[in-house]
Every structure is written in structure tokens, then in C-alpha cells.
Amino acid sequence: MLLKANIMTDKNIKFPQLFLRLSIAVTMLSAVADRFGFWGADAAWGNWANFEAYTKKLTFFLPESLSVTSAYAATFFEILFPLMLLFGWKTRVGAYGAGFLLLVFALSMTMALGPKAPLDYSVWVGSAAAFLLAVQPTYFFSIDHSTNK
Template identity: 90%
Template sequence: MTDQNIRFPQLFLRLAIAVTMLSAVADRFGFWGANSAWGNWDNFEAYTRKLTFFLPESLSVVSAYAATFFEILFPLMLLLGWKTRLGAYGAGFLLLIFAFSMTFALGVKAPLDYSVWVGSAAAFLLAVQPKYFFSIDHLTHK
């Protein structure tokens, strides 16, 4: 496959992963209104406690904040195309952790319904690309 053939699919993959992750963050802050899964931070914390049942409650709350921080950081890196490989690996591992946590806490159906495994795999596929078009990374490596 030539560079020309992968430019737009690669950009689409970057944007799809980033927007999907940022949408989840928007949901926990109530930006989706009636179409939300959590709708507010308290509901998101309760959901996080459910997924991190194996942690003490104080660490569960910390994990909600940490997840939110990384769910903002990695997508922004992908949107900008800055440190894209790091952002893609970070998103891949974060989604992989979510997928395993959802599987253990809620069963196999939940991460399948929300395509968390697919998102993780997509992020890892993006991470191994030789170069990143339409990105700050591409501009600074010329």
C-alpha cells in the first residue's frame, strides 16, 4: 500500500478514536443531555466503582479522575497529530484496560456492545504506522 492510499483512512482512524473518547468524557460532564450514558460525574464515579470493584473505594475514585485525564490527553494528541504514536499506544492500553475491567465486572457483552475491543485494536493499529499524515509529527519530520 502506498502512502497516498493510507493518508485519509489513517486520518479518519485518528479522528474516529479521538472523537469517540472525547464523547465519553463529554457524557460524564453532562454535555449529551438526554442521550447520555452517565449524564453527570456522580453517575460516572458510581460506574467506575462498579468496574474497579477489586480496588479500595478511594483508589476507584482516583481511577475515575485518572481515566478522565487520559481520555482527554490521548485524544487531543491524536487530533493534533502531536506525539501520535504515544497517543495511539496510550489510547490502546487505556481502552484495553477498560475492556478487561468491563468484562470482569459486567460480563463479555458490555465491552462488545460498546466496541471497546475494536477501539483498542484500532488504536494499536494506528500506533504501528510508519508515519502520520496531516499531523504536527509529519510537519516536524520533513
């Protein structure tokens, strides 16, 4: 009976899992697009300078040089992890990476801006979703799945 339940779960999880993977990836890439000005000047940051200033606010506990470095590091990882999720390559690593990155953002936002900001932007939800994705036994519709057959 348990085996049949697992088969049903695997069958029913394919599209929701893909939707979760793509949602996390696209959401994170959208934030990167914003800091490079692709969403226009009226977006959250609209340009790199505004994003850097925001990062300095969130990383108030770091020396300024490390704060600027963290803006570059965050951007690098906000491109790398979503691309891994998008293509389903090293999906577990990408999901854990996204989960930890979003967790760091949520904690930094909470310390610097209070609890409302990460709640309004669903950063906690994104982190939890990434961690949920990371513990999946297999990743359907992915490079990982096609190479593990």
C-alpha cells in the same frame, strides 16, 4: 516492485489513517463530554456522580479511594490521548496510550459486567484500532509529519 507497493500503500493510507485518528479521538472525547453532562441526562452517565458510580462498579477489585482516583485518572488520560491524536502531536504515544487505556476498560468491563458490555460498546475494536494506528510508519496530516520533513 516492493518499493512501488510501499509507495502505493503510503498514498492510499493517508485519508483512512486520518479518519482512524479522528474517530478514536472524537469517540473518547465524547465519553468525557457525557460524564460532564454535555450530552444531557439521558446519556450513558449524564453527570460525574453517575460516572463515578460506574467506575466503582468496574473497579470493584480496588479500595474505594483508588476507585475514585481511577475515575479522575481515566478522565485525564481520556482527554490527553485523544487531543494528541486530534492534533497529530506525539501520535504514536497517543495511540499506544489510547490502546492501553481502552484495553484496561475492556478488561475491567468484562470482569465486572461480563463479555457483552465491551462488545456492545466496541471497546475491543477501539483498542485494536488504536494499536493499529500506533504501528504506522508515519502520520499524515499531523504535527508529527510536518515537523519530521
